[in-house]
Amino acid sequence: MSEAIQVMGLKAKLGLDVFKNNDEFHIKIVAGCEKDPRLKKAILVCPAGLYSENSEGEVELNQDGCLECGTCRIACGSDLLEWHYPSGGAGVQFRFG
Amino acid sequence: MDERFDAIIVGGGLSGLAAAYTLAEAGQEVLLLERGDYSGAKNITGGRMYIRPIKDMFPDLWEKAPFERGVAHEEVCVMSGSGSLLVRYSGEEAPYQSYSVMRAKFDKYFAKQAERKGVSIVTKTRVDDLVWADGKVAGVIVGDDELRADVVIACDGVMSLIAEKAGLRKPGNPKHYAVGFKEIIELDQELLEARFNLKDDQGVARLFVGDVTKGKFGGGFLYTNKSSISLGMVMGISDLMNEEPMIPAPEMLELFKKRPEVSALIEEGQIVEYSAHVIPEGGYRHLSNLCGNGILVCGDAAGFSINSGMTVRGMEYAMGSGYYAAQAVLKAKELKDFYCTGLSVYEKLLNDSFIMKDFKTFQDVPEAMDNKRLFTYYPELAINMMQKLYDIPDGPKDRIIPTVKGMLGFREIWTIVTKDLRRMMKL
Numbered sequence: 207m208s209e210a211i212q213v214m215g216l217k218a219k220l221g222l223d224v225f226k227n228n229d230e231f232h233i234k235i236v237a238g239c240e241k242d243p244r245l246k247k248a249i250l251v252c253p254a255g256l257y258s259e260n261s262e263g264e265v266e267l268n269q270d271g272c273l274e275c276g277t278c279r280i281a282c283g284s285d286l287l288e289w290h291y292p293s294g295g296a297g298v299q300f301r302f303g
Numbered sequence: 304m305d306e307r308f309d310a311i312i313v314g315g316g317l318s319g320l321a322a323a324y325t326l327a328e329a330g331q332e333v334l335l336l337e338r339g340d341y342s343g344a345k346n347i348t349g350g351r352m353y354i355r356p357i358k359d360m361f362p363d364l365w366e367k368a369p370f371e372r373g374v375a376h377e378e379v380c381v382m383s384g385s386g387s388l389l390v391r392y393s394g395e396e397a398p399y400q401s402y403s404v405m406r407a408k409f410d411k412y413f414a415k416q417a418e419r420k421g422v423s424i425v426t427k428t429r430v431d432d433l434v435w436a437d438g439k440v441a442g443v444i445v446g447d448d449e450l451r452a453d454v455v456i457a458c459d460g461v462m463s464l465i466a467e468k469a470g471l472r473k474p475g476n477p478k479h480y481a482v483g484f485k486e487i488i489e490l491d492q493e494l495l496e497a498r499f500n501l502k503d504d505q506g507v508a509r510l511f512v513g514d515v516t517k518g519k520f521g522g523g524f525l526y527t528n529k530s531s532i533s534l535g536m537v538m539g540i541s542d543l544m545n546e547e548p549m550i551p552a553p554e555m556l557e558l559f560k561k562r563p564e565v566s567a568l569i570e571e572g573q574i575v576e577y578s579a580h581v582i583p584e585g586g587y588r589h590l591s592n593l594c595g596n597g598i599l600v601c602g603d604a605a606g607f608s609i610n611s612g613m614t615v616r617g618m619e620y621a622m623g624s625g626y627y628a629a630q631a632v633l634k635a636k637e638l639k640d641f642y643c644t645g646l647s648v649y650e651k652l653l654n655d656s657f658i659m660k661d662f663k664t665f666q667d668v669p670e671a672m673d674n675k676r677l678f679t680y681y682p683e684l685a686i687n688m689m690q691k692l693y694d695i696p697d698g699p700k701d702r703i704i705p706t707v708k709g710m711l712g713f714r715e716i717w718t719i720v721t722k723d724l725r726r727m728m729k730l
Binding site: 214216219220222223226247249250251252253254255273274275276277279280281283284289290291292293294295297298299300301302303 | 410575
């Protein structure tokens, strides 16, 4: 069992959380800023590991599993990210917190 | 919804519920709008709640409150790359000054109590913007609906987009915020109690400092719940994104969990939730403006959280500020003035309370703790000393004091006294 904890990947961990109607994009990378070096900070700080860099050197965001913490907004600023909360009743619903 | 309310509260976390509960108790028509499916759905704590400063504000709340365990044991685990030193302070007795808590349970319970007082709570509702009229905030916009009230109280959490829209604050600077991320790990109750040497409903709070954050600002934490453990880390966002070694947050947590001091504690446990939340840590100098025309700001939205090194506190400031915002609204109503002139009594009430007194007392702490050596040099020193003190070599052992002296040369002592101690005097 302890082995199971050790090897549980981030995706599997996020899979334990309850997410609802998570189809809208509530965070958008501002067009033209994909290669901005400041945006790369999001890769380091996002606790859900949702930011990554593609082979073109652009930062991509996958919102499945967003914990709505806002760390990316604080790290990168609102010039690079259009940041909203998901609409009412959508997104993560913590059962424990 | 064409109704008009005395107050609209944005956000059903602790500060929002506290404000709503207090206003409804005084007979006000209160509408509370919560984004999640229920109060607590978007909220996280490490964590534990300290009761004493706020218990008299909500006298009926505590007896049936869904707390997990009373924190009877305070522990600090200092870590270097190779070893650790664990200190356990026991001396607290029931009724405990703090209790471990889970927000989904506690906030749901608090919301039910607020509804009993007469608060209208509407969940699954995001506030999109503010309504302005006559030079003041006059309500909120939800989708296509306009909802009007004498006053709006922004309790929408650390990002407070509402306070930003009201022009009371700007988006945060990474230097003044930390991010907490944690797992809830379920564990058989008897096993948990045996593992942490706990009797009945006693719990433990353990902080981890040093190598856990690879020298960056922050630490690890562990709280025992009834039959689970809250295990996670808090890290300064600025250090996390700017300082070497550049390790992504989720990996930091995995490295922390792989430490033998931690992995042994969660053995046979089952992760049931992973969560994250931003924490305002700028202190007094980086609070939001608290009051505008027709609007007040409470809780995390205002920046009401203090990391004083040994304790990280936020929830009781949230509840306290919500309580005082409600008192301010009642005063403003007497004066028939919901502009800043009438509402600013909120600031006065806060100044006279434990909240602003604490924020002033601890205003230099963020600066004092912005010292890499606290997270690198001192943990290493403590562990090296332990290693030397307990070491029995192949041959004869050296005397103890000269050994310690050898680790603390003139240059080290000079730095400790002139740089670190002088800074630490502000704690």
